[in-house]
Amino acid sequence: MDDDWTPPYAHDPNPHPPDDDPALVLVLGGRRIRLEPADLLALLQIELADCYIVSTGHGTSGPFTFGGVALAELPARYGAGAWRAVDVISADGFRTRLSRDELARFAARPPLLAMVIDGMAMTRGQGLVRLIVPQETDDALRQVKWVAEVRVLV
Numbered sequence: 733m734d735d736d737w738t739p740p741y742a743h744d745p746n747p748h749p750p751d752d753d754p755a756l757v758l759v760l761g762g763r764r765i766r767l768e769p770a771d772l773l774a775l776l777q778i779e780l781a782d783c784y785i786v787s788t789g790h791g792t793s794g795p796f797t798f799g800g801v802a803l804a805e806l807p808a809r810y811g812a813g814a815w816r817a818v819d820v821i822s823a824d825g826f827r828t829r830l831s832r833d834e835l836a837r838f839a840a841r842p843p844l845l846a847m848v849i850d851g852m853a854m855t856r857g858q859g860l861v862r863l864i865v866p867q868e869t870d871d872a873l874r875q876v877k878w879v880a881e882v883r884v885l886v
């Protein structure tokens with residue numbers, strides 16, 4: 733596995749999108765695959781009801797129903813073999829890591845790359861494309877807005 737970084741987290745959520753480009757790059761086995769929201773919308777869509785964003789700074793929002801692609805779908809779909817974890821990194825340098833074991837344990841409510849919120853297309857301001865990890869209920873450090881890179885680690 734790559735460097736096991738300590739996330740540069742401050743509980744100081746950024747309300748402003750760093751740029752206008754909602755595409756993300758899937759980094760997998762030496763390849764860099766650019767995926768637009770439309771590419772993700774062409775894959776199997778999953779809906780997760782009763783999701784909350786729990787900010788330790790400005791309170792809890794929700795419940796929301798998020799729609800999108802299961803994060804665990806991407807390594808399989810794009811031909812990763814023995815992958816061990818996925819790093820999800822935003823355009824403003826926020827990030828989280830989900831291990832393959834965690835994603836398997838969470839499969840009943842799979843962490844999503846979300847593009848829909850309460851039946852509406854998510855706006856860039858709302859986080860498009862946003863990682864939603866429904867199992868995280870004590871803070872929102874894994875609810876990464878503006879996903880710019882998904883890096884598959886072997």
Ligand SMILES: Nc1nc2c(c(=O)[nH]1)N[C@H]1C(S)=C(S)[C@@H](COP(=O)(O)O)O[C@H]1N2
Binds near residue numbers: 742787793822824826
């Ligand atoms: N890209 C990015 N995602 C982020 C953050 C951030 O600063 N940048 N802050 C996190 C934190 S600490 C919180 S509390 C929530 C805030 O989500 P909200 O803007 O939907 O309330 O986003 C999380 N995701």
Ligand SMILES: [Mo]
Binds near residue numbers: 789
């Ligand atoms: Mo937060």
